[in-house]
Amino acid sequence: MIKALVVEDCPLNMELMEGLLEAYGTMIFKAENVVEAGRLLEKHKPDIVFLDIQLPGTDGATYARKLRREKGTGLPLLVAVTAQAMKGDPERILASGFDYYLSKPIDFQHFSHLMRLVGGKEQVNDEAWEEV
Numbered sequence: 001m002i003k004a005l006v007v008e009d010c011p012l013n014m015e016l017m018e019g020l021l022e023a024y025g026t027m028i029f030k031a032e033n034v035v036e037a038g039r040l041l042e043k044h045k046p047d048i049v050f051l052d053i054q055l056p057g058t059d060g061a062t063y064a065r066k067l068r069r070e071k072g073t074g075l076p077l078l079v080a081v082t083a084q085a086m087k088g089d090p091e092r093i094l095a096s097g098f099d100y101y102l103s104k105p106i107d108f109q110h111f112s113h114l115m116r117l118v119g120g121k122e123q124v125n126d127e128a129w130e131e132v
């Protein structure tokens with residue numbers, strides 16, 4: 001079973017994310033900020049982390065940089081989830097250390113591709129992500 005950690009401060013977005021993940025039979029851990037996220041990350045070792053960029057306290061991009069600095073490649077898949085979609089934002093966000101980028105509202109095809117990837121049912125196909 002895929003274990004996913006969702007870090008999201010907006011209850012509605014959290015609910016939407018839960019709905020998507022439940023459709024994949026995913027075990028879901030929820031955090032509203034990076035402090036809770038850190039605790040759940042250590043305790044449950046999720047396969048994938050969906051990290052909102054705009055969070056109270058430490059923002060998602062800062063946290064991703066911190067995780068990369070501390071753990072390098074020994075991390076679950078780090079996915080940025082954000083409504084920021086200005087030109088150059090995806091590149092800037094990915095440069096923070098994320099593996100992937102999902103924009104809100106979440107595109108279902110991107111999401112399902114990602115879940116197949118985590119489930120090991122598909123080879124990494126970077127081309128599918130070029131459009132982000």
Ligand code: MN
Nearest residue numbers: 009052054055
């Ligand atoms: Mn937020």
